[in-house]
Amino acid sequence: MLEVRQLSQRFGTFTAVDRVSFTVTAGQIVGLLGPNGAGKTTLLSMLVGLLPPTSGSILLNGEELQRVPSRKKAFFGFVPDSQDVVDHLTGLEYLQFLRHIYRLSEEQWNLVGDYLALLRLEEKAHHLLETYSHGQRKKLQVIAALLHQPRLLLLDEPLSGLDPEMTILVKRLLRRLRERGVGVLISTHDLLMAQDLCDEVILLHQGQVVAQGAQQALLEHYGVANLEEAFLQALGLAQQEKELDRVLARF
Numbered sequence: 001m002l003e004v005r006q007l008s009q010r011f012g013t014f015t016a017v018d019r020v021s022f023t024v025t026a027g028q029i030v031g032l033l034g035p036n037g038a039g040k041t042t043l044l045s046m047l048v049g050l051l052p053p054t055s056g057s058i059l060l061n062g063e064e065l066q067r068v069p070s071r072k073k074a075f076f077g078f079v080p081d082s083q084d085v086v087d088h089l090t091g092l093e094y095l096q097f098l099r100h101i102y103r104l105s106e107e108q109w110n111l112v113g114d115y116l117a118l119l120r121l122e123e124k125a126h127h128l129l130e131t132y133s134h135g136q137r138k139k140l141q142v143i144a145a146l147l148h149q150p151r152l153l154l155l156d157e158p159l160s161g162l163d164p165e166m167t168i169l170v171k172r173l174l175r176r177l178r179e180r181g182v183g184v185l186i187s188t189h190d191l192l193m194a195q196d197l198c199d200e201v202i203l204l205h206q207g208q209v210v211a212q213g214a215q216q217a218l219l220e221h222y223g224v225a226n227l228e229e230a231f232l233q234a235l236g237l238a239q240q241e242k243e244l245d246r247v248l249a250r251f
């Protein structure tokens, strides 16, 4: 459903994303991992059409993204990492705005009450977005990404700011959507969540893919028991404990 080929993004002479290739198929959750500045958000910005790639291609169901009519872009739902929403609207007004953008059917719109109840936002939906907490904004962004029932979800730190109940709920929701054939790409720093949820992972470092594939294959490749260890190994950070010893010796 999503195929990324040799995708690059340069800002002047700096290469933020460097010839990255991967696929997300129906019913698959793929984790996009990497340290700060690795290029995850830049990559997602290209995937949702916010940033034209410097080179490479993005295929949505075999069609070049640039050639996909905007109507068909409703194929995906996006949860951005940024907290930018239209502050002078209430949560419900914001969702109503999306209702028109996506030309939602009555049936789709009727689900909004259920989503708000599920994510504990019924009360808050009538208040201005400027009064929302970080987690409340994130929850509204999750609803906004689901309203039009996309077949592909692109999520940038979807659990950031969520409380434990909501974290568990959103993880369950993503598993249920996977069962229904939805493809999911999640960019995250949360390696435990990635280990828990993702079928495959892509590890980015300085814009390049340093490891990629099914979790189990990755753990076997690095001879480690969990994704945290694999992450440190793949990035050459396995000396972290020794570095800590050296610094803390003078503490």
Ligand SMILES: Nc1ncnc2c1ncn2[C@@H]1O[C@H](COP(=O)(O)OP(=O)(O)OP(=O)(O)O)[C@@H](O)[C@H]1O
Binding pocket: 011, 014, 016, 034, 035, 036, 037, 038, 039, 040, 041, 042, 043
């Ligand atoms: N508009 C821009 N102009 C110049 N450099 C940029 C621009 N946007 C991003 N960068 C740089 O590109 C690199 C990748 O940034 P990006 O935000 O994609 O990383 P990230 O993996 O999402 O990081 P984090 O985990 O910290 O959110 C960083 O070095 C960043 O400073």
